[in-house]
Amino acid sequence: xxxxxxxxxxxxxxxxxxxxxxxxxxxxxxxxxxxxxxxxxxxxxxxxxxxxxxxxxxxxxxxxxxxxxxxxxxxxxxxxxxxxxxxxxxxxxxxxxxxxxxxxxxxxxxxxxxxxxxxxxxxxxxxxxxxxxxxxxxxxxxxxxxxxxxxxxxxxxxxxxxxxxxxxxxxxxxxxxxxxxxxxxxxxxxxxxxxxxxxxxxxxxxxxxxxxxxxxxxxxxxxxxxxxxxxxxxxxxxxxxxxxxxxxxxxxxxxxxxxxxxxxxxxxxxxxxxxxxxxxxxxxxxxxxxxxxxxxxxxxxxxxxxxxxxxxxxxxxxxxxxxxxxxxxxxxxxxxxxxxxxxxxxxxxxxxxxxxxxxxxxxxxxxxxxxxxxxxxxxxxxxxxxxxxxxxxxxxxxxxxxxxxxxxxxxxxxxxxxxxxxxxxxxxxxxxxxxxxxxxxxxxxxxxxxxxxxxxxxxxxxxxxxxxxxxxxxxxxxxxxxxxxxxxxxxxxxxxxxxxxxxxxxxxxxxxxxxxx
Amino acid sequence: xxxxxxxxxxxxxxxxxxxxxxxxxxxxxxxxxxxxxxxxxxxxxxxxxxxxxxxxxxxxxxxxxxxxxxxxxxxxxxxxxxxxxxxxxxxxxxxxxxxxxxxxxxxxxxxxxxxxxxxxxxxxxxxxxxxxxxxxxxxxxxxxxxxxxxxxxxxxxxxxxxxxxxxxxxxxxxxxxxxxxxxxxxxxxxxxxxxxxxxxxxxxxxxxxxxxxxxxxxxxxxxxxxxxxxxxxxxxxxxxxxxxxxxxxxxxxxxxxxxxxxxxxxxxxxxxxxxxxxxxxxxxxxxxxxxxxxxxxxxxxxxxxxxxxxxxxxxxxxxxxxxxxxxxxxxxxxxxxxxxxxxxxxxxxxxxxxxxxxxxxxxxxxxxxxxxxx
Numbered sequence: 091x092x093x094x095x096x097x098x099x100x101x102x103x104x105x106x107x108x109x110x111x112x113x114x115x116x117x118x119x120x121x122x123x124x125x126x127x128x129x130x131x132x133x134x135x136x137x138x139x140x141x142x143x144x145x146x147x148x149x150x151x152x153x154x155x156x157x158x159x160x161x162x163x164x165x166x167x168x169x170x171x172x173x174x175x176x177x178x179x180x181x182x183x184x185x186x187x188x189x190x191x192x193x194x195x196x197x198x199x200x201x202x203x204x205x206x207x208x209x210x211x212x213x214x215x216x217x218x219x220x221x222x223x224x225x226x227x228x229x230x231x232x233x234x235x236x237x238x239x240x241x242x243x244x245x246x247x248x249x250x251x252x253x254x255x256x257x258x259x260x261x262x263x264x265x266x267x268x269x270x271x272x273x274x275x276x277x278x279x280x281x282x283x284x285x286x287x288x289x290x291x292x293x294x295x296x297x298x299x300x301x302x303x304x305x306x307x308x309x310x311x312x313x314x315x316x317x318x319x320x321x322x323x324x325x326x327x328x329x330x331x332x333x334x335x336x337x338x339x340x341x342x343x344x345x346x347x348x349x350x351x352x353x354x355x356x357x358x359x360x361x362x363x364x365x366x367x368x369x370x371x372x373x374x375x376x377x378x379x380x381x382x383x384x385x386x387x388x389x390x391x392x393x394x395x396x397x398x399x400x401x402x403x404x405x406x407x408x409x410x411x412x413x414x415x416x417x418x419x420x421x422x423x424x425x426x427x428x429x430x431x432x433x434x435x436x437x438x439x440x441x442x443x444x445x446x447x448x449x450x451x452x453x454x455x456x457x458x459x460x461x462x463x464x465x466x467x468x469x470x471x472x473x474x475x476x477x478x479x480x481x482x483x484x485x486x487x488x489x490x491x492x493x494x495x496x497x498x499x500x501x502x503x504x505x506x507x508x509x510x511x512x513x514x515x516x517x518x519x520x521x522x523x524x525x526x527x528x529x530x531x532x533x534x535x536x537x538x539x540x541x542x543x544x545x546x547x548x549x550x551x552x553x554x555x556x557x558x559x560x561x562x563x564x565x566x567x568x569x570x571x572x573x574x575x576x577x578x579x580x581x582x583x584x585x586x587x588x589x590x591x592x593x594x595x596x597x598x599x600x601x602x603x604x605x606x607x
Numbered sequence: 608x609x610x611x612x613x614x615x616x617x618x619x620x621x622x623x624x625x626x627x628x629x630x631x632x633x634x635x636x637x638x639x640x641x642x643x644x645x646x647x648x649x650x651x652x653x654x655x656x657x658x659x660x661x662x663x664x665x666x667x668x669x670x671x672x673x674x675x676x677x678x679x680x681x682x683x684x685x686x687x688x689x690x691x692x693x694x695x696x697x698x699x700x701x702x703x704x705x706x707x708x709x710x711x712x713x714x715x716x717x718x719x720x721x722x723x724x725x726x727x728x729x730x731x732x733x734x735x736x737x738x739x740x741x742x743x744x745x746x747x748x749x750x751x752x753x754x755x756x757x758x759x760x761x762x763x764x765x766x767x768x769x770x771x772x773x774x775x776x777x778x779x780x781x782x783x784x785x786x787x788x789x790x791x792x793x794x795x796x797x798x799x800x801x802x803x804x805x806x807x808x809x810x811x812x813x814x815x816x817x818x819x820x821x822x823x824x825x826x827x828x829x830x831x832x833x834x835x836x837x838x839x840x841x842x843x844x845x846x847x848x849x850x851x852x853x854x855x856x857x858x859x860x861x862x863x864x865x866x867x868x869x870x871x872x873x874x875x876x877x878x879x880x881x882x883x884x885x886x887x888x889x890x891x892x893x894x895x896x897x898x899x900x901x902x903x904x905x906x907x908x909x910x911x912x913x914x915x916x917x918x919x920x921x922x923x924x925x926x927x928x929x930x931x932x933x934x935x936x937x938x939x940x941x942x943x944x945x946x947x948x949x950x951x952x953x954x955x956x957x958x959x960x961x962x963x964x965x966x967x968x969x970x971x972x973x974x975x976x977x978x979x980x981x
Contacts, residue, residue, distance in 0.1 A: 392842045413845030423843070431839040437832075444829055445844035455826040 092155040094119045094278040095140070095247055100149035102135050109135035110146070111302040117247065117295075122269060122279045124289040124310060126322055127299035128518035130488055133282050136299070137249055140280070141173050142166040154246075172245035174236045176252045180224045182355060186235045187220035193239060203242075210241050214268050225355055229377055230261035237268070248272065249280045254288060258377055259546065259579040266292050284322070284519065285547075286315040298322055323519050333534055335554045338368030339404065341507040341538030342389070342421075347400040349388055357381040357562040359388070364540075364557065364564060366507065371529065371539040373553030373570070375546060375578055381562035382542045383426070386511050389540070390423040391416045403507065417446060420506030424496055426515060426542075428489060432496040435485035439477060440466040442484050443499055473498030474524070490517040494525065501528050507538045514548060526552050546575060560584035611952040621950045626896050626903070629943035630910065636938055646925050654924055655917030655935075665916070667802035671874055672915045675700070675866035676908035677811045679890035681818045682862030684899040688822065690835035691855040693741065695756025696863040697887025698763035699734035703867025705767055706733030708878040711789040711871065712775060718792040726793055726872045727865060734864020737763060738856040746849060752856070760887070768880050775878060786878040795873040807869040812905075814862075819901040831855060863887060885933075889915075892940045911936065 095117040102110040109132045117123045127133045138144035140151070142160035151158055153169055160166050163173075180189045187204045194203065207220040216234045224232060233253060240248055250269075254262045269292065273279055283289055289296055289310045296310040298321040306321045347362040359381050366372045376382055387393035389401065391413035401409045403419050413423070425431045433442045440463045444450070450461035466480035475495045477487050484492060494517070500508060513529065514522035529552055533539050543549050549556060549570070556573050558565040558581040565586040568577075580586075634652070641651035659665045679696045686693045707730035714722045737759060744750040768784070777787040795805040822828045834841040834851040841848060866886065871878060893911050897903030918932025 390843070391845060412847070413843065415845075417845065425843055427839070430837045431843050434833055434837040434840045436836055441829065444826070445833065445840060448826075451826045456820075457824050457826060457829065459824070 093117060093152075094121075094154060095280075096150075096152035096155075097136075097140070098150040098152070100136065100139055100146045100151075102132075102139060102144060102146050108302050110139070113149070113299070113302070113304055115297050115304070115307075117278045117280060119246070119278055120273050120276045121295060122273050122281055122293045124281045124283060124293035124296040125299065126283060126286075126289055126296055126318065128284060128323060128520070130490070130518065131299040131322075132302040133299055134251070135302075137173070137251065137280070137282060140166070140247075141171060141249065167243055167245075170244065170246035171249065172240035172243050172247070173249040174233070174240050174251065174253060178232050178236050180232055180235060182225040183223065185221050185223050186218055186227070186238075189224060189235060190220070190239045190242065194242070206242060207238055210238050214241065214271050215264075216268055217264075229379060230257050230264075233257070233265070234268075241272075245277060247278045247280065249282070251282045252284075253281075254283070254285065258582045259575050260583075262288070286318045287547075289318070290315070300324065319519065332530065335370045335533070336536075337370055338536060338538075340365050341368050341404060342366040342509075342540065343402040343405075344385075344389070345400055345402070347385075347388065347396055349384060349393070349395060351384065351562075352393075357384055359384050359562045362564045365567075366538045366540050368506070368538045369533060369536050370554045371533050371541060371552055372567070373549035373556045374540070374542040374559055374564075375549050375556055375582060376542075376544070376559035377582055378544055380559045382511070382559055384562070385559070386423070386425070386509065386542060389509055390421075390425070422446065422500040422503055422505035422508050424500050424508070424510045424513065426511040428492045428496055429485055433484040433492060436483055438466070438481045438483055439470065439475075439487075439495060440480040442466075442495075443469070446499060447503060469495060469498040469502060472502070473528075474521075489515075490521050493517050494521055497525055497528065501532060505532075505537060507540070508532060509540045511542045513541060513543065514545070522548075546578060550575070558582055558586065560589075563589070565589070609954050609956045611948070612955045614951060614953055617951045622947070623898070625946040625950050626898065626907065626943060628946045629896065629939055632942040632946070633935060633938045636942075637935060640931075640934070644927065646927065651921065651925060651927075654920045655913060658920055659913050659916040664802065667799075667804040668916055669909065669912050670804045670808050673905075673908040673912035674807045674811045675870055675886045676890050676893050676911055677904055678807075678814065678866040678869070679859075679863045679887055680893040680897060680904045680908060681811075681814055681901060682859030683890055683894040684897070684901070684904060685818065685822065685828075685831065686855040686859040687894060688835050688899055689831040689851050689855040690838075691852055692753045693738065693756045693856055693859050694753055694891060695737075695741065695758075695760045695887070696859060696890055697883055697885065698756070698760035699737045699860040699863035700867040700870075700887045701760075701763040701767050701883050702733035702737040703730035703864025704733075704871045704878065704882045705763075705770065705867075706730050706736075706864065707868025708775075708786060708789075708871045711793040712786055712878075714790045714793045716790045716792060718790060720792060722792055723795060723872065727868050730864045730866075730868020730871075731861040732864065734860040734862070734867065735857050736860075737864070738860020741860075742853050742856040745852060752852075764883060767878070767882060771878050771880055777877075784880055788877045789872065793872050794876070795869060803874055805869075805873045807873055810865075810869070815901045815905055822901065827854070863890075889936055892936055892943075896939060896943055910939075914939075 093116045097113060097115040100110050100113045101108070113132070113136055125133050125136065135144060139146045140160070142162045142165050151160060158169065160169065187200060187207055190207060191198070191200050191203045204220045207218060211218045216238055218231065218234045218238055224235065227235065253265060257265065269279055281293055290313065293310050296308050297304055298306045298308070298318065300322060310318065342364070344362050344364040347359055349359040351358045357380060362385060374382060388396045391411055394410050394412065396409040398409050399407055403416060403421055406419065408416055408419065429435045443462060443465050447465060450458045450465065452458050463480045469475065470477055470480065473494045475498065476491045487495065497513065510529070513525050517525065526548070529539055529541070541549065541553060553570045555567045556570050556578060557567050558578060560582060561584050563584070565581050637651065638648040641648040659669050679700065683693060683696055707726045710722070710726045710729045740759060741752050741756045744755050745752050771784045771786055775786045777785055795807055798804045798806055798808060830841070830846040831851050831854060833844065834846055834848055838848065871882060875882065889911055893904055893907045896907035914932050914935045918929050921927040921931050922929045
């Protein structure tokens with residue numbers, strides 16, 4: 091049988107790096123093919139080559155046995171290649187059907203599109219209501235809209251880029267069912283991920299990339315996490331050492347916090363209660379967009395609207411204090427957006443230390459530049475940040491390296507309470523292990539730590555206690571060692587004991603995620 | 608057709624050279640302009656770029672005109688770096704002139720020489736009050752500082768007219784709309800006897816140093832810039848956006864006011880309706896051509912000052928309208944914007960539809976699946 095897609099010796103050079111170095115890959119019809127690699131391994135570039143967004147410098151692409159040159163995504167779609175991106179491109183104010191309609195040519199009517207969405211959704215078990223506005227859909231539902239949109243073009247190859255990073259465990263299972271049905275119908279699937287468990291559960295074949303080269307093509311069903319990981323990063327990540335927590339005083343106490351949302355698409359916080367004690371790591375799980383950013387802003391001081399007495403830091407009310415005041419009291423925060431919030435993109439790493447570190451400010455507010463540069467150089471060395479030096483602009487670093495730098499900047503300040511949002515988002519496996527290790531080390535030194543993450547694996551690995559956020563409310567805490575993925579998954583839909591019925595007026599954020607539990 | 612495509616990494620060298628290219632383009636267009644108007648382009652360039660610096664008198668005049676431009680542009684650079692768009696420096700300049708002039712009117716020939724200091728402080732206060740109006744409105748009512756500051760220019764102009772046509776009119780001035788000629792004690796001390804250049808030049812140069820330190824070497828300057836570059840990062844760090852807005856507006860207003868006071872107590876010596884000479888607007892161009900850098904501002908202010916003097920000379924020597932100055936200023940700004948755009952973007956010519964239709968299709972599949980989606 092001719093393979094659906096064959097890549098031969100694809101090479102793509104950028105001024106600084108070789109993103110793909112002689113990459114070959116073969117996908118059979120109806121095959122679910124994983125492309126596994128760390129961030130920066132060349133996965134995205136390779137997909138862009140296939141999808142026509144990037145022209146390779148060398149190499150050949152065969153489509154159903156015929157050599158082709160894909161010059162742009164339009165041509166890729168014409169060939170029968172569809173792609174679902176990690177970041178969705180849907181308009182919040184339009185319905186699902188209207189969003190899909192936008193991408194089609196003008197001769198189709200909205201009614202016909204709605205009909206076809208229903209048909210495709212039924213065929214592949216994709217639970218999508220075409221008439222609901224997108225802003226009322228959960229992330230899982232939005233992803234299904236994107237997949238339906240892709241399927242309407244009757245693709246022979248569907249590319250999915252890190253599709254599970256925004257889903258509850260239950261929604262992941264549902265996605266996998268859909269993908270298996272699709273594959274059984276003959277559609278090939280390229281599945282890009284760095285999650286080893288998922289690849290082993292879903293995929294028939296796996297191409298591993300490291301540093302732009304293929305380091306192996308294996309059958310993931312017969313591999314172990316350790317063997318895949320070795321191919322991906324060249325070594326196994328160090329096992330984290332965990333000690334029993336020695337609990338100290340309450341560092342952060344949030345009591346009955348209510349905070350109306352700032353805009354139409356924000357989330358209103360309702361009666362949030364949360365304690366974080368010195369010496370423990372508390373994790374906040376939840377699907378993105380359930381109030382975590384709003385809570386983080388209220389805790390960090392970027393949003394000072396919290397009612398007096400609702401947030402206390404080491405017993406002192408800080409509800410209205412500025413981030414600077416909180417920082418001086420020992421609260422350091424690492425936001426999820428690195429560029430533009432955790433760091434100023436165009437300023438150097440040295441200058442970026444000044445956002446949260448003020449030791450280099452001398453008399454009359456004059457900066458001691460050499461001290462500023464020294465601090466940045468020290469952080470680069472200590473946290474193994476890959477950067478040209480203290481003068482490198484923040485935006486010149488890869489996402490993972492910038493995260494290491496920002497984490498290092500806050501860790502090095504020896505915070506008494508560290509609040510971290512998405513500590514290892516987009517960070518490669520090795521660096522992620524380093525960051526988690528540093529978080530645990532800080533905990534063992536007696537600091538209180540609050541982590542928000544969408545990766546359940548990560549929360550189970552590093553936290554002592556878990557809470558779940560859904561629709562702006564917070565679940566009771568559960569000891570991590572006693573919690574199960576299934577239980578937390580159900581809680582992520584807002585269904586914890588005593589949660590009460592979901593509010594009727596507000597659109598439910600998560601309404602369909604638990605349908606098949 | 609063509610489209611603009613972001614360059615992966617804009618060249619740093621080019622972003623420094625961009626103003627140089629802009630000046631070169633302005634010159635080329637200037638040459639073309641002179642030719643079209645039937646003047647010898649060489650004569651024209653000579654009048655604009657050699658004449659003003661040929662004599663000591665010319666150099667002195669150059670400094671007289673460059674001084675207010677430098678002062679105003681320094682303040683504006685701080686403003687623009689913090690992403691506050693004060694385009695009403697002209698109005699703040701007028702208020703500086705009114706406040707400074709108001710003090711000067713009351714001085715007599717026997718006043719203490721230090722009255723000059725008082726005049727300058729009053730001028731700064733005037734500019735700050737006018738910029739403060741913008742700040743209050745933005746702070747309290749979220750008004751656009753661009754509109755408010757611009758509209759206040761015309762209010763300031765009216766206020767000046769009211770004063771010189773009314774309460775401050777010189778009783779012995781043959782009904783001309785002008786104040787009395789200020790007492791000699793209010794005169795800003797001259798730098799060299801016989802020339803119009805006064806110590807305002809030294810004040811401006813000293814402030815260039817002060818602003819350089821403020822922008823690049825102080826925490827407060829850093830905070831302002833972070834607020835301009837990445838507001839979310841400023842919020843994260845805890846830098847107050849309100850304080851940044853107030854600081855930027857008061858600093859730029861104060862500088863424009865200082866320039867206004869130096870102007871009335873220096874070269875003008877009295878208040879007339881002709882105090883506003885467009886320095887406040889020209890300084891916006893000066894600030895950008897100077898790359899919002901204090902030293903760059905000195906260079907671009909000198910250039911802009913040449914345009915002013917060259918325009919006047921072109922009027923008398925070549926019989927060209929004085930508006931040639933404005934044309935050159937506008938040209939320079941446009942050329943700079945174009946150069947800056949090309950530093951960050953490159954032009955890609957896209958094929959026309961006809962050409963694309965003629966290109967070979969990627970394969971037979973293409974027709975089929977496209978038909979399927981249609």
